[in-house]
Amino acid sequence: MKYDYLLKNATVFDGTGNDSFSSDVAINNDRIAKISPQITDDADITIDCTGLVLSPGFIDVHTHDDLIVIQKPDYIEKTSQGVTSIIVGNCGISAVCATLHGVVPDPIDLLGSLDEFTFPDLTSYKERINQISPSVNVGTLVGHTTLRNNCVESLLKPATQDNIEVMKTKLTEALEQGALGLSTGLSYGNAINSSTEEICALSEVLTAYRGLYATHMRTEYDGIIGAMEEAFLVGRHAKVPVQISHHKCAGAKNWGRTVETLGLIDKCRLEQDISCDCYPYRAGSSNLDLSQVTADYDILITWSTPHPEMSGKTLEEIAAAWSTDIHQAAARLQPAGAIYFQMHEDDVRRVLQHASSMVGSDGLPRDPNPHPRLWGTFPRVLGHYSRDEQLFSLATAIHKMTGLSAQRFSLSDRGFIKENYFADIVLFDANKINATATFEKPKQRADGIEYVFVNGVVAYTDKQMTGNRAGRFMEREKNQ
Ligand SMILES: [Zn+2]
Structure with missing residues (x-):
């Protein structure tokens, strides 16, 4: 047996949240071929991983990278952090299923410019991703604001019954083609006039697919409890999991209230499936x-x-x-x-620590002076919050960006170091890992990331993109 890669003497964190173990890991083609304390077979390339952590590639569950990843397939912003998979289509805005009418409404314009929106259905997007093969794998939610914009007369008005039927048909088609679920961005002006009934009606389509309902809630300010109750109602109505996007308590008046919001999540989690994602900064963007x-x-x-x-x-x-x-x-x-700078540091920490939370950058790749979360989210959780601040163990930090995320978003054969799983792997130095991106200088590659493998191909090493890309479109795992 001759492997493509043999990673020797690594400290393996397998993504489950369990403690590390020392092991060799062999890669063949796009898969993890063998995990064993001592692998003696030959390999084309052997890497001595002494002193390095070997973990599943990080999954950025909250992105707006729908179109940048096509325009810029060597996606260094994410790959340099150890991210191997991204979820796009968040906050109600997706490039998939968009049929624009001469303008790109706010906040769909966060994704790109008019001529880039060429994906009226999911299949056309999937084919483009697979053809271009970016440096990360891509899975997508379907955005509610995108669906509305296709058919409503005015985004500022509630959808009619006819509009809802059109949206349901489009969403069903996208789920059939592999979408992971539905997202909303109800606090935005172009979605805020949609009623709870509209969202509930749309969510009914998710049930048969067990699609996720991900929501940038109607408010993250004073009325947050009501907004959470609305989100949970949608989840119960459709009997589907709920993901609260970039959970925060915004506004000085609401600082400290994550005690209350996380308490509500804990209470409601006894009855229904709820989780959240967050980025490790006290500023939003x-x-x-x-x-x-x-x-x-x-x-x-x-x-x-x-x-x-x-x-x-x-x-x-x-x-x-x-x-x-x-x-x-x-x-x-x-x-x-x-x-x-709308959050309190204590709230950021509490959400990061919560059992239901996973890591999502919410980075805005089109911004000329982006929030540092675009380049720094994952190394900051590992370096600053886990190692330096000891907010949680390294095993927990990794779990929140790998295994937990893959399970939540129904990504098959990813998120864990396991034989026959895809070889999405990061090798990093746990002592050196740090985000170097700052608010002043946000476009900085992280320290400590040594190798990033995507589907068995080295996408990044020596702080450089290799130009070898193997990213694929990720469809929702069937029949869990
Ligand atoms: Zn959002």
Whole structure:
């Protein structure tokens, strides 16, 4: 027997959350061929992994990478962190199933420009991903705002019964073609007028597929408990799992309230299947939303169409420069992007620690000055929160970005170091791993990532993309 790769003397964390063990791991073609304390067979390439952690490739469960990954298939932002799979189509916005009518509505415009939206169904997207083979595997949710935009007269009005039937048909087709579930972004202006009944009706389609309902909830501010109850109601109505996206308690008034929200998750988890994802920073980021402008905390402008010179400055600084108030300044900057320092560090920690949480970057790859989560999420959890702050063990940190995530999003044969599973593998130095991306300098490759294998191919080593790509489209695992 001759293997393609033999990884010797590694400290293996298998993604289950169990303690590590010392082992050799052999790779053949796209799969993990053998895991054993001592493998003596030959291999084309042998790598001595003494002192290195061998873990499943990280799964970024919350991304807006739908189109960037096609435009830029050597996707260093994620691959350099050890990410081998991404879930796109979050927050109600997906490139799949989009038929645009001459404009890209907010926040669908976070994904890309009009000419890039060429995927009226899931199959066309799947084929494009498989043809281009990016440096990461890609699975997708179907966005509710995307579906609405195909058929409603105005995004600012509730959908009609006819609209709902059109959306249900499209969603069924996408699930049939391998979609992982449905996402909503109910706090956004272009979705906020959809009723709970509209979401419940759509969610009924998920039941037969056991598709996931992932939601950027109606609010993450004062009314968060009501928003959670709405999300859970949808899950119970359709009898499907619920994923609260980028769970946070936003706004100074709500700092500390994750005690309450996580308590509610714990209580409701006794009756239904609920989990969440989060990124390891106390700032969020999105398009600049006038309703979120406040003097309670810093708001950093990342881009502005009429005033590109203001990117990197806080709204307060810009208002002072213009001798106006922050609300006027925000209006003048539109359209614009922003980073909001809207959370409390204690809340970030509590959500990260919660048994139901997994890691998702929510990075915005089109932003010229992106939030550092785009480049730094996974190394920051491993280096800062697990190793330095000892928020949880390395085994738990890895579980929250591998096995737990793969199970949650029904990704077959990924997320664990297991024989016959896909060889999506990261080798990293647990002492050195660190996010180097900062708010000032956000586009930085992490330290400590030594090798990234995707489907048995080395995509990244020596802090460089190898140019060898093997990413594939990931369909929802059938009949769990
Ligand atoms: Zn969101």
